[in-house]
Amino acid sequence: MAERDAAALTLAVAPEARNLGVGTLLLERLAVLAARRDVRDLVGAALVDNEPLLRVFRRTGLEFHE
Numbered sequence: 695m696a697e698r699d700a701a702a703l704t705l706a707v708a709p710e711a712r713n714l715g716v717g718t719l720l721l722e723r724l725a726v727l728a729a730r731r732d733v734r735d736l737v738g739a740a741l742v743d744n745e746p747l748l749r750v751f752r753r754t755g756l757e758f759h760e
């Protein structure tokens with residue numbers, strides 16, 4: 695399979711499932727699936743006041759760029 699530079703992603707967790715590690719688990723699983731398909735980078739966006747999503751990004755070691 696050909697190598698891909700990046701993939702854009704969207705992540706949403708239902709309110710009743712928040713603060714249970716679901717977002718972190720989803721993003722970690724997505725990273726594994728992307729790597730299997732030779733995707734080198736995952737690209738996401740978050741508003742600066744979306745602290746729950748920013749926490750997920752931090753937990754999974756994602757880099758931040760403004």
